[in-house]
Amino acid sequence: MHKKMAFSFPDEVLEHVFSFIQSDKDRNSVSMVCKSWYEIERYCRRKVFVGNCYAVSPRMVIRRFPEFRSIELKGKPHFADFNLVPDGWGGYVFPWIAEMAGALPWLEEIKLKRMVVTDESLELIAKSFKNFKVLVLSSCEGFSTDGLAAIAATCKNLKELDLRDCEGDDLGWHWLSYFPDTYTSLVSLNISCLGSDEVSFSALERLVGRCTNLRTLRLNRAVPLDKIANILRHAPQLVEFGTGSYTADLRPDIYSDLAGAFSSCKELKSLSGFWDVVPAYLPAIYPVCSKLTSLNLSYATLQSSDLIKLVSHCPNLQRLLVLDYIEDSGLEALASICNDLQELRVFPSDPFGVEPNVSLTEQGLVAVSSGCPKLQSVLYFCRQMSNEALVTIAKNRPNFTRFRLCIIEPTTADYLTLEPLDVGFGAIVQYCKDLQRLSLSGLLTDRVFEYIGTYAKKLEMLSIAFAGDGDLGLHHVLSGCESLRKLEIRDCPFGDKALLANAEKLETMRSLWMSSCAVSFGACKLLGQKMPRLNVEVIDERGPPDSRPESCPVDKLYIYRTLVGPRFDMPPFVWTMEDDPSLQQLSRANLM
Amino acid sequence: MSKPIEHDYIGLSEQPLPSMEKSSDTNDKKNGLRLKDTELRLGLPGSDSPEREDHDQNVLSLKSFVPGAKRGFSDALDGGGKWVFSGGSGGGSEGLFSPRGGGKNNGGNDLSGPDSGLGGPVLKDGAAQKPQVVQEKKSQRVAGSIHGNGITAAPAPTRAQVVGWPPIRSFRKNTMASHPSKNDDDDNAEANLGSECLYVKVSMDGAPYLRKVDLKISGSYKELSSALEKMFSCFTIGQCGSNGVSSRDGLSESRLIDLLHSSEYVLTYEDKDGDWMLVGDVPWEMFTNSCKRLRIMKSTEAIGLAPRAMEKCQNRT
Numbered sequence: 001m002h003k004k005m006a007f008s009f010p011d012e013v014l015e016h017v018f019s020f021i022q023s024d025k026d027r028n029s030v031s032m033v034c035k036s037w038y039e040i041e042r043y044c045r046r047k048v049f050v051g052n053c054y055a056v057s058p059r060m061v062i063r064r065f066p067e068f069r070s071i072e073l074k075g076k077p078h079f080a081d082f083n084l085v086p087d088g089w090g091g092y093v094f095p096w097i098a099e100m101a102g103a104l105p106w107l108e109e110i111k112l113k114r115m116v117v118t119d120e121s122l123e124l125i126a127k128s129f130k131n132f133k134v135l136v137l138s139s140c141e142g143f144s145t146d147g148l149a150a151i152a153a154t155c156k157n158l159k160e161l162d163l164r165d166c167e168g169d170d171l172g173w174h175w176l177s178y179f180p181d182t183y184t185s186l187v188s189l190n191i192s193c194l195g196s197d198e199v200s201f202s203a204l205e206r207l208v209g210r211c212t213n214l215r216t217l218r219l220n221r222a223v224p225l226d227k228i229a230n231i232l233r234h235a236p237q238l239v240e241f242g243t244g245s246y247t248a249d250l251r252p253d254i255y256s257d258l259a260g261a262f263s264s265c266k267e268l269k270s271l272s273g274f275w276d277v278v279p280a281y282l283p284a285i286y287p288v289c290s291k292l293t294s295l296n297l298s299y300a301t302l303q304s305s306d307l308i309k310l311v312s313h314c315p316n317l318q319r320l321l322v323l324d325y326i327e328d329s330g331l332e333a334l335a336s337i338c339n340d341l342q343e344l345r346v347f348p349s350d351p352f353g354v355e356p357n358v359s360l361t362e363q364g365l366v367a368v369s370s371g372c373p374k375l376q377s378v379l380y381f382c383r384q385m386s387n388e389a390l391v392t393i394a395k396n397r398p399n400f401t402r403f404r405l406c407i408i409e410p411t412t413a414d415y416l417t418l419e420p421l422d423v424g425f426g427a428i429v430q431y432c433k434d435l436q437r438l439s440l441s442g443l444l445t446d447r448v449f450e451y452i453g454t455y456a457k458k459l460e461m462l463s464i465a466f467a468g469d470g471d472l473g474l475h476h477v478l479s480g481c482e483s484l485r486k487l488e489i490r491d492c493p494f495g496d497k498a499l500l501a502n503a504e505k506l507e508t509m510r511s512l513w514m515s516s517c518a519v520s521f522g523a524c525k526l527l528g529q530k531m532p533r534l535n536v537e538v539i540d541e542r543g544p545p546d547s548r549p550e551s552c553p554v555d556k557l558y559i560y561r562t563l564v565g566p567r568f569d570m571p572p573f574v575w576t577m578e579d580d581p582s583l584q585q586l587s588r589a590n591l592m
Numbered sequence: 593m594s595k596p597i598e599h600d601y602i603g604l605s606e607q608p609l610p611s612m613e614k615s616s617d618t619n620d621k622k623n624g625l626r627l628k629d630t631e632l633r634l635g636l637p638g639s640d641s642p643e644r645e646d647h648d649q650n651v652l653s654l655k656s657f658v659p660g661a662k663r664g665f666s667d668a669l670d671g672g673g674k675w676v677f678s679g680g681s682g683g684g685s686e687g688l689f690s691p692r693g694g695g696k697n698n699g700g701n702d703l704s705g706p707d708s709g710l711g712g713p714v715l716k717d718g719a720a721q722k723p724q725v726v727q728e729k730k731s732q733r734v735a736g737s738i739h740g741n742g743i744t745a746a747p748a749p750t751r752a753q754v755v756g757w758p759p760i761r762s763f764r765k766n767t768m769a770s771h772p773s774k775n776d777d778d779d780n781a782e783a784n785l786g787s788e789c790l791y792v793k794v795s796m797d798g799a800p801y802l803r804k805v806d807l808k809i810s811g812s813y814k815e816l817s818s819a820l821e822k823m824f825s826c827f828t829i830g831q832c833g834s835n836g837v838s839s840r841d842g843l844s845e846s847r848l849i850d851l852l853h854s855s856e857y858v859l860t861y862e863d864k865d866g867d868w869m870l871v872g873d874v875p876w877e878m879f880t881n882s883c884k885r886l887r888i889m890k891s892t893e894a895i896g897l898a899p900r901a902m903e904k905c906q907n908r909t
Contacts, residue, residue, distance in 0.1 A: 079756065081759070081761055082755075082756035082757070082759045082760070082761070083755060083756050083762065083791075083804065084755065084756045086803070087801055087802055087803045087804060088800065088801040088803070116801075165761065165763060167763075193763065298764070299764075347760065347764060348758065348760070351758045351760055351765070352753065381758060381760075406758055406759060408758050410754070410757065439759075463759075465757070465759075490756070541822065541823070571800075571801075
C-alpha cells in the first residue's frame with residue numbers, strides 16, 4: 001500500500017504541474033507517458049490546435065479533450081491565398097461551431113485560418129459561449145458585417161476581434177454601434193481588411209474612448225487622416241496602431257494635430273496602414289519611431305529617399321514590411337541602422353511588369369543579410385538573382401529559419417552565369433541548419449532537390465514552382481526531408497513514380513499540394529486505394545477525371561492525412577479517391 | 593562546363609541537355625534508386641504519355657454545349673449574338689503556364705521521366721498570340737536570343753498573366769491597382785494599370801457559394817462569358833447529381849443544353865453607383881472600370897434592368 005502511494009501523486013498535483021506545459025508537442029509527449037497521465041492530461045488541456053480541419057472530426061476532438069477553452073483551426077491549403085484553390089472547395093467552420101456549442105459552453109477563444117465563416121457561424125458563436133473572449137479570423141471569408149454585429153452585440157466579455165487579411169462583405173459600419181454602451185473590455189481590434197466607405201466615426205471614437213484597456217487598433221483604409229488624431233487622443237495607451245488612409249490636403253492644423261496625438265502615445269511599438277501615403281505627413285510619427293519594433297509599410301507608395309528617412313528614425317526595428325520602392329540603397333541603409341532586425345518582407349510594387357521599375361536587386365538582400373545579425377525570416381520579391389549572392393547570403397546568415405525568395409519571372413537563371421540557381425539554394429539549406437520554411441524560385445533542376453533532401457533536415461514547409469526535371473527531384477525531397485510537414489508544388493514535371501514510391505512518407509506529413517504537375521489519375525486512384533489514412537482529393541474543373549484516360553494528368557491534387565476518411569462537403573469539382581473499390585459502391589449507395 | 597543555356601520564358605527551345613541527362617542517370621545509380629522495386633506502381637511503366645489529344649477531344653465535346661448557351665447570355669452582349677467560344681486559341685482566361693489551357697503539348701513527351709527536360713509546361717507555337725509577344729519581350733534581356741518574328745515590343749511590356757503568379761495576396765494587388773507607381777512617367781503608369789488584375793465576385797442564383805473572376809485576364813465580353821460558363825457549368829451539372837457522383841450517373845448532355853437553351857439566366861453586374869445593369873451594354877473598358885461585382889441572375893428577375901441601362905448610357909454620352 002505504501003509503496004503504491006509513493007509512486008503516484010494525486011491528480012491535482014499532476015494537473016498543476018501540467019499547467020506549466022503549454023506547447024502542444026510537450027503536452028502530447030506528456031500524454032504518452034502512461035495511461036493515467038494520458039487521462040489527467042486530456043482533462044486539463046485548455047488549448048487545442050488542429051492544423052487541418054479535415055484531419056479529425058470535432059466530435060473526436062471534444063471526446064478526447066472535453067474541457068478545452070481555446071481552439072485553433074486551419075482549413076484551406078496555403079495556395080488558396082493565390083487563387084489556386086477554387087471557391088467552394090471547403091473549409092467550413094460551421095460544423096465545428098455546432099458541435100462545440102453544445103459541449104463546450106465555456107469556450108473562450110476561436111482562431112481560424114483560411115476557413116469559410118458564415119454569418120450563421122458568427123451568430124452561433126455569439127449565442128453559445130457566454131464567456132467568449134477572443135475571435136481571430138485570418139484569411140477567412142464568407143461573413144458580412146451582419147455577423148460581426150451579432151458578435152458585438154452579444155459577447156459581453158469580448159477582448160479580441162481580429163480580422164486579419166479577411167474578405168468580408170461590407171454592409172456598412174453600423175455594426176460597430178452594436179457594441180453596447182456598457183461594453184468596455186476590448187483589448188484588440190483589427191478591422192484593416194474591411195472596405196466600406198460609410199464609416200461611423202462617432203461610434204468608433206466612443207468605442208475607443210470607453211475601452212481603456214485597448215492595446216491594439218488597426219483601422220481600415222476608409223478612415224481618413226484627419227480622424228486619426230481624435231482616435232489616438234482617446235487611446236494614448238495603444239501599443240499597436242494601424243492608420244487608415246494616410247493622406248490629406250497639406251494643412252498645418254491637421255499636421256500639428258496629428259503630430260501632437262502621436263506624441264502622446266508613449267507605448268506605441270507597432271505601426272501599420274499608411275494607404276495612399278503623403279510624404280509630408282510622415283514626420284508626424286517621428287516622435288514614436290525610436291520605440292517602434294514593428295513597421296508595416298507594405299501599402300505605402302513612398303520613394304526610396306522618404307523610406308530611408310523614415311527608417312533612419314527607427315533603430316529598434318525588429319520587423320519591417322515594405323515595398324520594393326525601398327531599393328538596394330534603402331536596404332543598405334536599413335542594414336546599417338537596424339541591427340535588431342529579425343524579419344523582413346519586401347513586396348513588388350509592379351508584379352506584372354516585365355522590366356524592373358525600381359532598382360532593387362539581389363544586392364539589397366545581400367546587404368541586409370550582412371548587416372543584420374539577428375535576421376531570421378525573409379520574404380523577398382526581386383527580378384534577378386545569382387548563385388554567388390545566394391551563397392554569400394547563406395554564409396552571412398546561417399540563422400535563417402524562414403527563407404522565401406520569389407524571382408518574379410519563372411525559371412529565371414543566374415543573371416551572371418546563366419546557370420540554374422541550384423548551387424545558391426543548395427548553400428542556403430547547407431548553411432542554414434535550422435531552416436524551417438523555404439520557398440524556391442528561378443531556374444532550378446533536380447540538383448537543387450538533391451541538396452534539399454541531403455541538408456534540409458529541419459525543413460517543415462517547402463514551396464516549389466516551375467522547377468525540376470522529373471520524378472527524381474520530388475523523390476529527393478520526399479525521401480530526404482525528415483521534418484517535412486507541408487509540401488506545395490505547382491507547375492513542375494513531377495509524376496507518378498516519386499509519389500507512389502514515397503506513399504508512406506505522406507502519412508507523416510500534414511499535406512501535399514500538387515497543381516499543374518504530371519500526376520496521372522490512375523496514380524491518384526492507386527494511392528487512394530493503398531493508403532486508407534490519406535485523403536487523396538482530385539480537384540478538376542474540367543469535369544470528372546474518369547471521363548478521361550487514366551494516364552491523363554489531373555489538374556490539382558491535394559493529399560492529406562486524416563483519421564476520419566473522406567469528407568462529405570466536397571463541391572462537384574472535387575473527387576476523393578476511395579479506399580477500396582468495393583467500398584465505393586457502398587458509399588454511392590448511401591448517397592442515393 | 594557546358595555553355596550557358598538560354599531559357600526562354602515558355603521553354604520552346606528547351607532541349608534535354610546532355611549534361612543534365614547524364615547527371616540524373618548517375619544519380620539514379622548512385623543512390624540505388626530502385627523505383628522499379630517499389631511495391632506501388634501503376635503497372636504502366638514509362639510508356640505512358642499524357643493523352644493530350646484525347647483530352648482535347650473531351651474538352652471540345654464539353655464545349656459543344658455552347659451553341660445552346662449562347663442564347664442565354666448573348667442577348668446581353670454587345671453586337672448581339674455573335675459569341676464564338678474561344679476553344680482552341682489558348683483562351684484569354686487561362687494563364688500562360690496552364691498546361692491544359694487549350695494549348696497543345698509536345699506530343700510524345702513523357703512527363704514522368706527524368707529526362708523530359710521540362711522546366712514547365714510547354715505550349716506549341718501555333719497556340720496563342722501571347723507566347724510570341726512574351727518571347728519578344730524576353731529577348732530584350734537574354735543575350736543572343738531568339739529574334740525576329742517581326743513583332744515590335746509595346747512601349748510598356750507586361751507579361752501574360754499566370755494564375756497565382758507571382759504569389760501575392762489579392763488584397764495587395766487590388767491596393768496597387770488603384771495607385772500606380774509614382775516612379776513611372778505617365779505612359780508606364782497607364783500600362784501598369786492595364787496590367788493589374790481585377791478580381792470581382794460572381795454569384796449565381798441557386799449556387800451555394802461565390803466565385804471570383806479576374807476581369808483583366810478576360811480581355812473582352814466573349815472571354816468573360818466563356819470563363820464564367822466554365823466556372824458555373826459544374827453548378828448546373830451539380831443540380832442533377834450529388835457530390836462525388838460522376839456526370840455519367842447524373843446529367844446527360846441534352847439536359848444541360850435544355851437548361852441553357854431556356855435562357856434561364858442572364859449576366860448582370862453592380863456598378864460603382866450600386867445599380868444593377870445587364871452586362872454588355874457599355875464598351876468593355878467602361879465596364880471593367882465600373883464593375884464591382886457580377887451576378888448570374890434568373891431571367892425572371894432581370895426584367896426591368898435593360899431600360900435603366902440604356903438611360904445611364906444616354907446620360908453618360
